[in-house]
Amino acid sequence: MIQIALVDxxxxxxxxxxxxxxxxxxVRVVFECAxxxxxxxxxxxxxxxxxxxxxxxxxxxxxxxxxxxxxxxPEVKVIMLSLHTEVELFVDAMEKGANAYLLKIAEPVEIxxxxxxxxxxxxxxxxxxxxxxxxxxxxxQQVKPSYKDVDPLSERELEVLRAICQELTTTEIAGQLxxxxxxxxxxxxxxxxxxxxxxxAGLVVYAMTKGLYAP
Amino acid sequence: MDLAYLGRLCKGDRSRMAEYIALYLxxxxxxxxxxxxxxxxxxAEQLAQTAHGLQPHVHYMGDERLYILLDHIQECAxxxxxxxxxESVRECIALNQELMHALIQWSxxxxxxxxx
Numbered sequence: 001m002i003q004i005a006l007v008d009x010x011x012x013x014x015x016x017x018x019x020x021x022x023x024x025x026x027v028r029v030v031f032e033c034a035x036x037x038x039x040x041x042x043x044x045x046x047x048x049x050x051x052x053x054x055x056x057x058x059x060x061x062x063x064x065x066x067x068x069x070x071x072x073x074p075e076v077k078v079i080m081l082s083l084h085t086e087v088e089l090f091v092d093a094m095e096k097g098a099n100a101y102l103l104k105i106a107e108p109v110e111i112x113x114x115x116x117x118x119x120x121x122x123x124x125x126x127x128x129x130x131x132x133x134x135x136x137x138x139x140x141q142q143v144k145p146s147y148k149d150v151d152p153l154s155e156r157e158l159e160v161l162r163a164i165c166q167e168l169t170t171t172e173i174a175g176q177l178x179x180x181x182x183x184x185x186x187x188x189x190x191x192x193x194x195x196x197x198x199x200x201a202g203l204v205v206y207a208m209t210k211g212l213y214a215p
Numbered sequence: 216m217d218l219a220y221l222g223r224l225c226k227g228d229r230s231r232m233a234e235y236i237a238l239y240l241x242x243x244x245x246x247x248x249x250x251x252x253x254x255x256x257x258x259a260e261q262l263a264q265t266a267h268g269l270q271p272h273v274h275y276m277g278d279e280r281l282y283i284l285l286d287h288i289q290e291c292a293x294x295x296x297x298x299x300x301x302e303s304v305r306e307c308i309a310l311n312q313e314l315m316h317a318l319i320q321w322s323x324x325x326x327x328x329x330x331x
Contacts, residue, residue: 012242012272019231020224056264083270104271108224 002119003047006032007039007065008054008081013104017052020108027115036065040072048076050099050118055082055089063096070097070198077118094205097198100124121169123201125215153194158212160187165204165213216317217277224275229326236318239272246272247311250288254297254304262300263292266307273311276318281310 004027006014014032021027030046033039037060039051051069055062066078079100080093090101099118102111106126114124153161156177163173170188174181188200197203207213218232225231246269253262266288273281284307291300 010268010271012238012246015238016224016235016271016275019235022231023226056267083267105220105274108220 002027002115003030003049004028004115005030005039005042005046005048005051007034007036007051007057007062009034009057010054013054017111020111021115024112024115034059036060036062036068039065040068043069043073043076048073050077050079050115052079052081052115053098054104055080055084055093063092066093066096066098077122079114079118079124091205094201095198097202099199099201102126117167121164121167122199123204124167125201125204153191157187157191157194160184161191161203161207162213164188164191164200165207165215216314216321217279218321220277221275233322235275236322239276240315240318240322243272243311243315247308250304251308254301257297259292259296262297262304263289266292273314276314278310278314281307281314284310 002024004021006017006021006029008014008017011034018029018032021029030048031042033042035057036053039053040060053062053065062080062082066080069076069078077099078097079102080098081102081104082089083104085103093101099122100114102114102124103126106114110126114126117124159177160173163176168176170181170184173184177184188203191197191203192199195203195206197206204213208215221232221235225235246265250262250265250269253265256262266285270282270285273285284303288300288303288307291303
């Protein structure tokens with residue numbers, strides 16, 4: 001069961017999300033709240049797997065709450081929600097440790113898929129977000145990645161990285177590369193250490209920034 | 216009004232759609248009144264944020280005119296201040312009244328039956 005927290009200052013929007021999630025048998029909404037401060041309070045008493053987190057909220061907005069969460073609850077996955085499509089926001093959210101960025105007006109089926117993909121593989125990029133990010137990064141060419149440029153990645157690490165970008169699960173990567181799932185996890189950990197990315201979503205941004213993968 | 220998106224959100228369940236619409240009918244007057252009040256103040260940022268916050272709700276109701284007008288209000292407020300937005304805000308409030316009337320009609324009309 002995927003435990004969800006819904007965070008948005010608009011009760012109408014939370015109700016809409018709750019209506020969608022009600023149909024997902026593997027999802028349970030644990031609590032709802034209206035800003036980042038209430039979220040952090042709620043996280044003390046509730047076990048949550050994924051937070052659906054609005055970017056713009058009074059008292060404490062989504063980005064600030066995300067920064068707090070990465071210190072207090074690094075294991076919790078966060079799907080940012082917004083109407084804004086600027087690439088800088090996507091990149092900022094991912095670099096701060098978000099696992100996905102969804103438009104509030106995304107199709108319901110995409111929202112469902114995003115929740116399941118984030119739960120399974122740790123990230124989700126919609127086609128729209130991927131294209132906008134790549135377009136923005138290529139156009140600007142001055143995005144300074146917050147990644148380390150240390151040890152070069154091995155051939156195997158590159159293979160694992162590209163497989164992660166293709167949204168393959170650990171089991172699928174293991175099958176494709178004829179290695180054990182445990183070895184895949186080892187490579188993923190090395191990738192995180194070498195690149196300085198905070199999570200799998202960060203690895204995808206790293207790969208796109210470095211030109212190692214294009215969707 | 217086009218409830219296709221709401222229908223997809225609610226998996227075609229009319230009672231769930233009615234549930235959301237009832238909440239919209241309850242909340243929307245307050246939210247649009249807030250928009251109207253902000254148009255008479257100097258707080259362009261708050262006006263833009265309030266207009267922005269309304270967009271997902273009108274998207275669920277499939278009112279594209281209202282969605283585009285709320286977009287315009289955000290741009291107008293940011294570029295020219297609240298005074299320049301008053302007419303657009305009035306139009307927004309009027310459009311929402313139309314939308315609410317259509318939603319009430321939908322809520323009180325029996326769904327079409329399938330002939331066998």
